[in-house]
Amino acid sequence: MPHEVRMPQLGMVQDSGVIVAWLKSNGDPVTAGDPIFEVETDKATMEVEAAADGYLSGVKAAEGDDVPVGHLIAMIVGSEGEVEEASTGASAPEPAAAPVVETVQRREPAPERQEALAPAERAMPEPVAAGRVLASPKARRLATERGIDLHLLRAQGIAEPIHVADLDAAIAVGGHSTLSAVVDPTAFDEILDRSRTADRTRLLASFAAGAWRATLDASSASVAIRGLDGSLEIVANPDRGGAGEQECPVLTLVDLCGSRINGYVPAGGGPTLCVARGAAGYDLSLAFVESRLALPCAAALLEDIAARIENPLLQLL
Amino acid sequence: MTREITLSQAVNEAIAEEMRRDETVLLIGEDVAEAGTPFKVLSGLVEEFGTERVIDTPISEPGFMGIAVGAAMTGSRPIVDLMFGDFLYLVMDQLCNQAAKTHYMSGGKLNVPLVLRTNLGATRRSAAQHSQSLHALVAHIPGLKLAMPSSAYEAKGLLKAAVRDDNPVVIFEDKLMYQDKAPVPEEEYLIPLGEAAILREGSEVTLIGTSSMRQVCEEAAEILERDGIGADVVDPRTLVPLDEGTILGSVRKTSRAIVVDEGHQNFGVTAEIAARISEKAFYHLDAPVIRMGAMDVPVPFSPALEDLTVPTAEGVAANARAIVRGVPVHAP
Numbered sequence: 208m209p210h211e212v213r214m215p216q217l218g219m220v221q222d223s224g225v226i227v228a229w230l231k232s233n234g235d236p237v238t239a240g241d242p243i244f245e246v247e248t249d250k251a252t253m254e255v256e257a258a259a260d261g262y263l264s265g266v267k268a269a270e271g272d273d274v275p276v277g278h279l280i281a282m283i284v285g286s287e288g289e290v291e292e293a294s295t296g297a298s299a300p301e302p303a304a305a306p307v308v309e310t311v312q313r314r315e316p317a318p319e320r321q322e323a324l325a326p327a328e329r330a331m332p333e334p335v336a337a338g339r340v341l342a343s344p345k346a347r348r349l350a351t352e353r354g355i356d357l358h359l360l361r362a363q364g365i366a367e368p369i370h371v372a373d374l375d376a377a378i379a380v381g382g383h384s385t386l387s388a389v390v391d392p393t394a395f396d397e398i399l400d401r402s403r404t405a406d407r408t409r410l411l412a413s414f415a416a417g418a419w420r421a422t423l424d425a426s427s428a429s430v431a432i433r434g435l436d437g438s439l440e441i442v443a444n445p446d447r448g449g450a451g452e453q454e455c456p457v458l459t460l461v462d463l464c465g466s467r468i469n470g471y472v473p474a475g476g477g478p479t480l481c482v483a484r485g486a487a488g489y490d491l492s493l494a495f496v497e498s499r500l501a502l503p504c505a506a507a508l509l510e511d512i513a514a515r516i517e518n519p520l521l522q523l524l
Numbered sequence: 525m526t527r528e529i530t531l532s533q534a535v536n537e538a539i540a541e542e543m544r545r546d547e548t549v550l551l552i553g554e555d556v557a558e559a560g561t562p563f564k565v566l567s568g569l570v571e572e573f574g575t576e577r578v579i580d581t582p583i584s585e586p587g588f589m590g591i592a593v594g595a596a597m598t599g600s601r602p603i604v605d606l607m608f609g610d611f612l613y614l615v616m617d618q619l620c621n622q623a624a625k626t627h628y629m630s631g632g633k634l635n636v637p638l639v640l641r642t643n644l645g646a647t648r649r650s651a652a653q654h655s656q657s658l659h660a661l662v663a664h665i666p667g668l669k670l671a672m673p674s675s676a677y678e679a680k681g682l683l684k685a686a687v688r689d690d691n692p693v694v695i696f697e698d699k700l701m702y703q704d705k706a707p708v709p710e711e712e713y714l715i716p717l718g719e720a721a722i723l724r725e726g727s728e729v730t731l732i733g734t735s736s737m738r739q740v741c742e743e744a745a746e747i748l749e750r751d752g753i754g755a756d757v758v759d760p761r762t763l764v765p766l767d768e769g770t771i772l773g774s775v776r777k778t779s780r781a782i783v784v785d786e787g788h789q790n791f792g793v794t795a796e797i798a799a800r801i802s803e804k805a806f807y808h809l810d811a812p813v814i815r816m817g818a819m820d821v822p823v824p825f826s827p828a829l830e831d832l833t834v835p836t837a838e839g840v841a842a843n844a845r846a847i848v849r850g851v852p853v854h855a856p
Contacts, residue, residue, distance in 0.1 A: 371779065
């Protein structure tokens with residue numbers, strides 16, 4: 208019978224562990240008690256042993272991955288024929304079905320939003336081409352901040368070394384991608400009904416800025432509010448009451464709730480969030496260019512915005 | 525009120541004003557009194573202050589430098605005139621082992637408030653032993669301050685500040701600039717040691733130029749402006765202390781820097797400034813920091829060859845254009 212290998216809880220307040228090294232490779236025979244990988248927690252590096260005899264199969268995490276406690280990392284299967292290929296990289300490890308490791312003291316379950324990691328820690332898309340991409344230090348820093356994979360730029364034919372201007376030029380090369388979500392409107396509508404002063408568009412801008420700040424670890428988050436009448440208003444840090452310097456907007460918001468139109472994808476420009484009112488609730492769609500905002504970052508961002516609309520209290524946390 | 529005066533006149537005024545203000549200030553060196561130095565900078569001083577305070581010495585650099593260090597330790601504020609920067613080698617012990625270390629080794633009991641005025645600069649057809657720019661030797665020694673005036677205005681303000689400083693300060697004037705005029709206030713002013721000047725603002729590249737290389741950078745900025753490239757021009761004015769804040773602030777804005785100095789490029793002033801930028805503004809750099817110093821050869825006597833050894837405005841502009849356009853100056 209296949210045996211699951213999950214990230215063990217090695218400390219009382221440990222949320223996750225970094226896989227420092229695999230001591231066995233996918234497909235290797237293992238005997239119960241063999242060290243199979245090394246895991247680093249906030250306190251120490253420890254070897255994790257196989258709990259059963261068999262073959263290591265379906266390895267889901269690579270060296271360097273930070274894996275939440277209890278998440279499935281691999282299987283130990285009974286025969287060589289059952290060995291599945293390793294699938295490390297973009298796909299996130301499967302969440303734990305049930306707590307696997309007994310602990311004396313359980314930490315309060317972390318809120319859903321804890322999945323929003325800083326951009327650098329988030330899983331990057333599978334590199335398009337291996338090897339180090341030559342880039343200026345500033346271009347590299349900005350790419351990390353924006354969650355851009357420099358390999359994608361190289362794949363688009365941008366000459367190395369990549370400079371800051373290339374990050375901006377990349378938008379002209381790659382088309383937009385779109386993510387959409389439907390959100391339960393109950394809590395958000397209740398706020399709008401009860402308050403005489405709340406402005407839907409402003410509130411959405413504020414949620415979007417809050418989500419941007421939380422998921423992309425940014426210090427400033429100005430939002431451009433685009434109207435179907437062609438109007439454009441830039442609001443500096445709407446989640447902080449407009450405080451701070453008005454910098455280049457990180458996101459464009461198009462509030463379509465007052466019209467029958469339910470989508471708008473701009474021809475150019477940065478990430479654009481459209482909010483429309485559909486039958487099931489608010490329809491959110493996020494248009495973005497993957498070379499400027501990586502898919503995992505965009506997904507985390509939209510997830511966070513949706514969560515805030517569904518549960519506006521999150522905005523206060 | 526300002527008027528245009530030459531760098532020579534500015535230095536002369538600075539010395540005269542300080543000698544009038546403080547009777548402990550004296551002037552010592554070869555040909556400082558009767559001849560007024562080969563560059564005629566000191567004309568008229570001996571007539572006003574007499575031979576007790578404007579002291580002609582024999583050709584004996586180690587001797588008069590030693591006398592000046594001793595005088596500074598015992599209450600005088602000597603201004604030493606070293607006729608050519610190349611003669612620095614002759615006064616190294618007095619300057620680096622004595623003047624630079626006395627305050628430290630006496631536990632703070634003794635100061636050496638001494639100013640060593642000398643010069644740098646090639647392209648005067650003076651050959652390899654009278655054309656060097658050796659200020660990096662001074663910058664390397666803890667305990668010495670180093671000023672690099674880039675015009676008559678800086679020459680006067682920095683020299684007056686140096687005379688009032690309680691530490692040994694070395695000032696290198698560019699010998700090609702003695703007859704260059706610049707607006708200088710008639711009123712008294714000082715330029716604090718350790719404050720850089722931003723002479724021109726642009727957003728795409730920072731050109732840092734010391735001494736006469738500031739003019740080279742300003743000229744390069746003019747050329748670049750015609751190409752639609754905006755350059756910040758920063759003159760550090762003193763290399764010790766160095767106003768890092770101004771330099772780093774500019775580079776953080778422009779993301780690119782070229783450091784230009786007339787000393788030899790190897791292990792030189794350009795290397796030090798470039799290294800500090802790379803260390804402290806690394807994540808703001810969109811191009812490698814470029815050093816442009818004098819060629820690492822003895823300065824040739826042949827005019828055609830000599831002119832090739834120092835950075836030019838066209839050369840600075842060409843490098844700036846390359847890094848702004850993302851063309852690697854050195855193969856990646």
